[in-house]
Structure formats: C-alpha cells, structure tokens
Amino acid sequence: MDTDLDLNPKEARPGEVTFFEGVGDGKGGGNGGQKKEIRVRDIAAGDSATWVVTEDRGVWGWGTMRSSEGTTRFHPLTTLQSFPTPISSIPEPIIRIVAGCNHVLCLSQKGNVYTWGAGCEQGQLGRRVVERSRLSHVLTPRKIGLKSIADIGTGSDHSFAISSDGKVYAWGLNNFGQTGVVPSSKRNTIGGTKAGEDSACVMLPSLVEGLAGKKVVKITGGNKHSLALTETGEVYSWGMVDGFATGHRLADFTEGDERVVRDERGRPRILKVPTKIRGALEGKKVISVTAGGEHSLVVTSEGKAYGWGFNNSHQTGQRGDDDVEVPMLVDYKAVRGKRFVWAGAGGQFSLLGEEVLD
Numbered sequence: 001m002d003t004d005l006d007l008n009p010k011e012a013r014p015g016e017v018t019f020f021e022g023v024g025d026g027k028g029g030g031n032g033g034q035k036k037e038i039r040v041r042d043i044a045a046g047d048s049a050t051w052v053v054t055e056d057r058g059v060w061g062w063g064t065m066r067s068s069e070g071t072t073r074f075h076p077l078t079t080l081q082s083f084p085t086p087i088s089s090i091p092e093p094i095i096r097i098v099a100g101c102n103h104v105l106c107l108s109q110k111g112n113v114y115t116w117g118a119g120c121e122q123g124q125l126g127r128r129v130v131e132r133s134r135l136s137h138v139l140t141p142r143k144i145g146l147k148s149i150a151d152i153g154t155g156s157d158h159s160f161a162i163s164s165d166g167k168v169y170a171w172g173l174n175n176f177g178q179t180g181v182v183p184s185s186k187r188n189t190i191g192g193t194k195a196g197e198d199s200a201c202v203m204l205p206s207l208v209e210g211l212a213g214k215k216v217v218k219i220t221g222g223n224k225h226s227l228a229l230t231e232t233g234e235v236y237s238w239g240m241v242d243g244f245a246t247g248h249r250l251a252d253f254t255e256g257d258e259r260v261v262r263d264e265r266g267r268p269r270i271l272k273v274p275t276k277i278r279g280a281l282e283g284k285k286v287i288s289v290t291a292g293g294e295h296s297l298v299v300t301s302e303g304k305a306y307g308w309g310f311n312n313s314h315q316t317g318q319r320g321d322d323d324v325e326v327p328m329l330v331d332y333k334a335v336r337g338k339r340f341v342w343a344g345a346g347g348q349f350s351l352l353g354e355e356v357l358d
Contacts, residue, residue, distance in 0.1 A: 155221020233285030292345030303339030
C-alpha cells in the first residue's frame, strides 16, 4: 500500500455492518442495544448516507445528508446517524430503494413511492414542501402522487418512476435536460421551463413523453445525464452531451436538430429528447445499464461490457484518460473470457458483476 495516501483504513477496506435494536427513524438509536441479524434485499448509497431494504420489507439507514445551504442532517432530531437505524415511519412494506446525492426514493409492495432527503430545492422529492415545518417535512418519508409504480431510479438531483403500464415520470433538477421532461406549465416548474436554464427544475412527477411506447424496464441517472433500458434491450440517453456521457457522436447532431440545445458557439450542449444509442450497441441486446457521475456503462446479453464518457480516472474501462465519445468494448486481459451480468458506477469508478456458475 502507498503510505503517502491519506486514507483511513476503516474507510478504504470493506467491513461488516452491525445492526442493533434501537430507536427508529434516526432518533439517535443504534449502538446501545442488542445486535440484530439482518438480511438485506436492496441497498442504495447517496453522497454521505446508506440505505437498505431488509428481507422483512423494512428500511434502515445511516450517515447524513446535506442541504444546498451546507447544513447536514439525517433526521429532524439527528445530525449524524453513526449506526444503522430503522426508518419505522414508512407505513407499508418496501421492496426497492434508490438514492441521489441527498435524497431517497423507496417503492412499496403496493406500487407507491415515498421520498425524503435534505436536498429538495430542485424538486428532488417530487412533492410540495410545507415551509412552516420544512425540516420535519423533507426529512420524513412521505408518499407522493403516483400509483401502480413498477420501478424507480435516480440521478444526483433528479428522479424517475416507471408505472406498471410502461409510462415514465420524472422530477428534479433539469438544467441540462436530465429529467427528459418538457414542462407544459409553470405549475410544475421553477426558475424556467427549458433545459439549459440554470435553475430549471421539475417540481412534481411529470410524464417523459419522449419515452412513450418504449416499454422502459430500467432507468437511471448521473449528474447531468440519464439512461433508459427498454424491454427489447435498447438504450436511450439524454442530458448533457458535450461530456460524452450520453454516448452520442456530436457530429451526428446536424444544424437545425431540434432535439439539441447549443452553446453560444453553436456546439451541441444538451440533448433534450431521449434518443437511442447506436454505434457499437446496434443490434445487441443490453441487459444492464448504469450511469456514473459523467460516464456510463452497459452489459449485453453476450456478457460483454461497454463504457463511454468522462474518463480521467479510467472509469469507462478504457485505456488512457481521454474522454470516450461513444460506447466502446471493455477489453482488458483481466476481463477477457468472463461473462458479465451487471454494471454499477459511482462518481469516478465502475463495477462489473460476473456470472457465477455452480
């Protein structure tokens, strides 16, 4: 190990998380009770907090969340939750959980969506905030106005829900068109209605019309871009294009293309409309998609991984540190002959899950 690196060994090495019986909802409970055996069904990580869904459909969390003003809070009564604590205020069984930088979504067994978090100024929670009790209101899980939801997803400051009939809804920060929503009224927005306006936000769940009829089964987002996977294995992307995270060749956006917002020099900047990624993915069936901060990866039914986007830390899986404009095969000696089934990504790193045969 390089001793010059300023790393805390407890942070740099995986370790088992201990669950304790204690007070729920992050009210300081944790390390004073009896240990509890927990089996995890789902897990999500934000910037500084972690959340799990247990086998008995409960939710636990630990860490903290940060508001745009810089203040940190896990619960109205707790700044930092050091040990896992049950979030007992959710009134129904939960089957799925996802997290943005500082907000959380969970999906109930009945298809309802609950949200909470310190980040709410850009509409990340998808619900109206009661100002007179703001802290308690945003940090307490509450159901939003969606029904019959089959799956959920998040980006850093935006969120998605897929209904059982295939409709896709989005809300949150939209300054780079990352929600894919073209708002139809001021009722659902603040700061502007168009992608490219610095403070553009979609405040309430709104239909992503560009994905209508696409039969989306998985949706996810990065900092300023998003990806959707269809039932037939096609991948659609939208959001900021000049960092290459969307996987489209900039030269393919011809002058006058109404899907694109251009900068002051006329260069493509934002892709407003979900658009199919072609190139190396053409004719292949994708089974897993993931969006990192400014990069993306997919895995195909053949077990191959492809990456593209910002590559300063080799997070696309490609050699060198040049940015990767379009999907390219991840082809190192260490991965040849392996069959992958899953891809995951963080801000500047990526993961691939290998198929394990008994």
